[in-house]
Amino acid sequence: MTDDPRTARRARRHDPGRRDRLIDAALHVIAERGVAGTTHREIARVADVPLGSMTYHFSSLDEVLAEAFTRHAAAAAEVFDERLGAATDRDSAIEAVITLIRDDLIGSPNDLVMAVELYVAAARKPALRAVTQGWMQRSRDALERHFDPTTARELDALIEGLVLHSVLSTDPMTPDQIRHAVERYLR
Amino acid sequence: MTDDPRTARRARRHDPGRRDRLIDAALHVIAERGVAGTTHREIARVADVPLGSMTYHFSSLDEVLAEAFTRHAAAAAEVFDERLGAATDRDSAIEAVITLIRDDLIGSPNDLVMAVELYVAAARKPALRAVTQGWMQRSRDALERHFDPTTARELDALIEGLVLHSVLSTDPMTPDQIRHAVERYLR
DNA sequence: CATAGCTATGTACGCTCGTACACATGACCT
DNA sequence: AGGTCATGTGTACGAGCGTACATAGCTATG
Numbered sequence: 001m002t003d004d005p006r007t008a009r010r011a012r013r014h015d016p017g018r019r020d021r022l023i024d025a026a027l028h029v030i031a032e033r034g035v036a037g038t039t040h041r042e043i044a045r046v047a048d049v050p051l052g053s054m055t056y057h058f059s060s061l062d063e064v065l066a067e068a069f070t071r072h073a074a075a076a077a078e079v080f081d082e083r084l085g086a087a088t089d090r091d092s093a094i095e096a097v098i099t100l101i102r103d104d105l106i107g108s109p110n111d112l113v114m115a116v117e118l119y120v121a122a123a124r125k126p127a128l129r130a131v132t133q134g135w136m137q138r139s140r141d142a143l144e145r146h147f148d149p150t151t152a153r154e155l156d157a158l159i160e161g162l163v164l165h166s167v168l169s170t171d172p173m174t175p176d177q178i179r180h181a182v183e184r185y186l187r
Numbered sequence: 188m189t190d191d192p193r194t195a196r197r198a199r200r201h202d203p204g205r206r207d208r209l210i211d212a213a214l215h216v217i218a219e220r221g222v223a224g225t226t227h228r229e230i231a232r233v234a235d236v237p238l239g240s241m242t243y244h245f246s247s248l249d250e251v252l253a254e255a256f257t258r259h260a261a262a263a264a265e266v267f268d269e270r271l272g273a274a275t276d277r278d279s280a281i282e283a284v285i286t287l288i289r290d291d292l293i294g295s296p297n298d299l300v301m302a303v304e305l306y307v308a309a310a311r312k313p314a315l316r317a318v319t320q321g322w323m324q325r326s327r328d329a330l331e332r333h334f335d336p337t338t339a340r341e342l343d344a345l346i347e348g349l350v351l352h353s354v355l356s357t358d359p360m361t362p363d364q365i366r367h368a369v370e371r372y373l374r
Numbered sequence: 375c376a377t378a379g380c381t382a383t384g385t386a387c388g389c390t391c392g393t394a395c396a397c398a399t400g401a402c403c404t
Numbered sequence: 405a406g407g408t409c410a411t412g413t414g415t416a417c418g419a420g421c422g423t424a425c426a427t428a429g430c431t432a433t434g
Contacts, residue, residue, distance in 0.1 A: 036223050052383045120307050154368040161348025181341040185372050239413045
């Protein structure tokens with residue numbers, strides 16, 4: 001946007017540009033090294049900013065983590081929305097779910113790693129619990145556009161389990177196996 | 188209890204079962220504080236042994252974690268075996284699965300925490316991947332005593348997802364909801 | 375230009391960590 | 405009994421961490 005220093009008579013009290021970049025860098029580090037390997041120094045290194053910048057923009061490391069996970073969860077939930085929003089009837093919703101699992105979830109294992117990292121982190125840090133629950137709620141809401149609440153909840157759990165086991169297993173599920181599992185449950 | 192330091196210390200001087208007790212202490216610490224909070228010093232404190240004892244019995248902290256997770260996975264898999272071993276026909280196997288989820292999995296959330304901690308740890312430490320896979324394999328094997336391999340795999344995933352979402356959610360699933368989900372899939 | 379005040383940085387402190395290693399101890403053999 | 409040596413312990417070291425904080429730099433104003 002307006003990077004021109006001469007803009008705005010009113011002083012910009014805050015520079016969201018850098019803060020955003022730091023959150024993105026944090027996401028990158030979490031995915032790469034895990035929450036355990038996520039430190040002020042590592043994030044600063046990745047974002048190419050001085051260490052002091054971390055404490056300036058965030059009051060603690062937990063705050064960085066919370067913001068990073070929130071951003072990731074929002075992006076992930078949006079994928080759910082998009083896939084399912086395109087569906088018009090129940091059959092195409094089923095197809096959307098299968099595509100979602102195959103392409104967006106199993107297809108990018110980093111997202112699963114992020115999810116599991118979040119689950120673990122949330123178990124110890126109450127601030128992150130709300131993020132987890134908001135994420136789950138949003139994916140359930142998306143499913144409820146096409147399925148009744150009970151089905152949505154169970155289907156959501158099934159998807160999570162399928163993705164988790166598929167990614168962690170030595171032999172990932174084939175698209176046909178995914179289709180089989182989802183259809184068996186839904187029909 | 189003999190709290191006299193000299194007595195206790197002398198008694199501990201030669202302690203063949205110490206390694207085992209350290210692994211149990213490690214399990215306790217992992218469940219309590221997470222892998223991130225599991226340190227040589229904390230394990231030693233819980234087990235009431237000197238710090239040096241850790242490096243004597245284990246060549247690294249990763250080795251402690253690996254042994255602890257292996258032990259936990261074995262115990263968890265045994266629960267699967269017992270529940271399902273008691274079943275004689277398909278219907279009682281379904282009941283066994285429902286009981287397993289309700290009483291052993293959702294009923295003791297610590298086990299779920301351990302599982303997720305293991306998943307995260309395994310993502311970064313190859314030595315732990317074999318533990319995860321062995322665990323999954325054993326629960327699938329147990330299910331295959333009563334269901335065909337495809338069903339066993341899908342059911343295993345469904346169980347994992349149900350437990351995960353139930354425990355992490357603000358409103359845990361009721362026994363009836365669990366029964367509904369499992370029966371809907373299996374019948 | 376001078377100045378004031380907000381933004382941003384470099385550095386240092388206190389702490390915890392994993393690990394190494396010199397040394398103490400006591401069980402067992404002869 | 406006395407010596408040997410695996411078993412077990414206490415301590416110290418260097419690295420990396422989160423965070424605090426004095427101050428440098430810039431920009432809007434007078």
